[in-house]
Amino acid sequence: MKAIRHGARITTLTILLCAALLLTSCSFFQAFTVESLIRPPKLTGENALIEKAFEAAVNKDVMFISPIAGDYRTAFVQYDVDADGTDDTLVFYAKKESPNEAHMHLLKFDGENWYSAGDITGNGSEVYSVAFYQFDQDASYEVAVCWTVSDSRRSKTLSLYKTSLLDDVQQLKQLSVIPLVDYLILDFDDDGLLELMYLMDNSSDAEQPFKVNLIKMDPSDDAFHFVCELSLHQSVNLPLKISYDIRVLRCTLYVDCVNADGTYMTEIFYYDTEKALFSRMVNAGGAELSELTVRNTQVYCADIDNDRIVEVPVQREWDGATVQYPEAENSLPMSVIEFTKRQDNELLPLNVSYFYAPDAQFRFRTDEFLDEYVASYDATEMMLQMFTRDENASPLFSVQFVPLAAHEAAFNIIITEPEVSLFTEKHIKSLLELIN
Ligand SMILES: [Ca+2]
Ligand SMILES: [Ca+2]
Numbered sequence: 360m361k362a363i364r365h366g367a368r369i370t371t372l373t374i375l376l377c378a379a380l381l382l383t384s385c386s387f388f389q390a391f392t393v394e395s396l397i398r399p400p401k402l403t404g405e406n407a408l409i410e411k412a413f414e415a416a417v418n419k420d421v422m423f424i425s426p427i428a429g430d431y432r433t434a435f436v437q438y439d440v441d442a443d444g445t446d447d448t449l450v451f452y453a454k455k456e457s458p459n460e461a462h463m464h465l466l467k468f469d470g471e472n473w474y475s476a477g478d479i480t481g482n483g484s485e486v487y488s489v490a491f492y493q494f495d496q497d498a499s500y501e502v503a504v505c506w507t508v509s510d511s512r513r514s515k516t517l518s519l520y521k522t523s524l525l526d527d528v529q530q531l532k533q534l535s536v537i538p539l540v541d542y543l544i545l546d547f548d549d550d551g552l553l554e555l556m557y558l559m560d561n562s563s564d565a566e567q568p569f570k571v572n573l574i575k576m577d578p579s580d581d582a583f584h585f586v587c588e589l590s591l592h593q594s595v596n597l598p599l600k601i602s603y604d605i606r607v608l609r610c611t612l613y614v615d616c617v618n619a620d621g622t623y624m625t626e627i628f629y630y631d632t633e634k635a636l637f638s639r640m641v642n643a644g645g646a647e648l649s650e651l652t653v654r655n656t657q658v659y660c661a662d663i664d665n666d667r668i669v670e671v672p673v674q675r676e677w678d679g680a681t682v683q684y685p686e687a688e689n690s691l692p693m694s695v696i697e698f699t700k701r702q703d704n705e706l707l708p709l710n711v712s713y714f715y716a717p718d719a720q721f722r723f724r725t726d727e728f729l730d731e732y733v734a735s736y737d738a739t740e741m742m743l744q745m746f747t748r749d750e751n752a753s754p755l756f757s758v759q760f761v762p763l764a765a766h767e768a769a770f771n772i773i774i775t776e777p778e779v780s781l782f783t784e785k786h787i788k789s790l791l792e793l794i795n
């Protein structure tokens with residue numbers, strides 16, 4: 360390390376990623392706390408009439424609840440649910456005397472006045488998300504509300520509602536209530552109708568702790584019917600994110616999971632339209648694609664090249680590169696995350712790879728170094744050094760991250776280059792990314 364610093368040029372770059380990040384997490388936190396939500400600002404015009412109609416129907420002693428995810432993040436959601444050409448309003452709230460019981464209220468507009476058209480007691484204390492779908496292709500939309508209890512990631516309840524005429528009045532009717540971890544609504548079989556895929560906590564069965572179910576609505580009786588299921592690997596402790604892509608009418612699903620041993624993996628399977636089944640993919644060598652994705656780093660699938668095809672992170676060892684952990688006697692082999700694209704039943708590398716610094720908030724793009732160079736990372740100093748592979752292992756550059764004490768999400772980045780370097784400072788900086 361001294362050899363590198365000697366005679367070297369040192370520059371400092373402060374990255375202020377983080378104003379935006381901090382703001383995000385701040386509003387996220389607020390959104391989670393029902394009690395912290397104050398009443399919407401006093402509304403004017405149309406909105407004041409909506410509020411007045413709500414107060415007349417329910418009373419003023421309520422807390423409004425804003426969905427914390429999805430496209431609608433306000434307690435007053437406007438959508439033309441019954442498709443009569445006039446927007447309706449859904450109001451999410453809890454009564455002060457029973458704060459753990461969220462409600463959804465439907466207000467309709469008759470051309471002059473807003474009036475109450477139904478109230479539903481939800482399946483949780485908070486609203487995770489609300490969305491509108493067309494399952495049965497009649498005129499009106501189905502309302503999908505995901506309810507939660509506190510901030511549980513493991514259990515949510517998806518309730519589906521539709522409006523229907525009851526006693527000559529449009530009212531909300533509950534179609535189904537599904538406990539789940541996460542879900543995806545798509546036309547899986549390309550028949551023009553939506554299906555609902557959901558991840559279900561099945562942990563009472565230790566052999567199959569999570570299941571993926573696919574159900575389909577039968578318009579003739581407004582009921583959902585089972586299509587198929589798939590058990591996630593026994594190792595899965597929690598599914599974290601669902602991604603999908605559609606190629607030649609085949610829908611491939613990617614479910615990023617954390618395993619019981621703390622590693623991460625992506626479950627990869629597709630919907631086989633002909634057999635009406637979920638099927639796992641096995642490569643030419645006989646290995647299941649899911650099992651090739653086990654990694655130590657929390658990285659999720661993403662469409663990193665914007666071609667609408669999902670890329671899958673796969674861990675590979677960087678031959679000769681090492682990581683020195685604090686208080687560890689010996690350094691350990693360094694792994695990088697390489698993004699791959701599924702082609703038929705293979706995961707093909709895309710030449711996009713990163714070293715994710717353990718317990719730190721940055722990654723360094725490595726694909727141009729993997730073959731010819733070798734790196735070492737000192738986790739105590741948070742310093743990454745790059746060397747040639749020759750016998751003298753001459754240093755190319757080093758990058759050190761110095762967290763700013765006030766807020767850990769910002770760093771000073773110190774780049775140390777020898778007098779003659781193949782890599783310019785600008786180029787090195789372009790390979791660094793802060794992550795949250
Ligand atoms: Ca309407
Ligand atoms: Ca379909």
Ligand SMILES: [Ca+2]
Pocket residue numbers: 661662663664665666667668669670
């Ligand atoms: Ca892609």
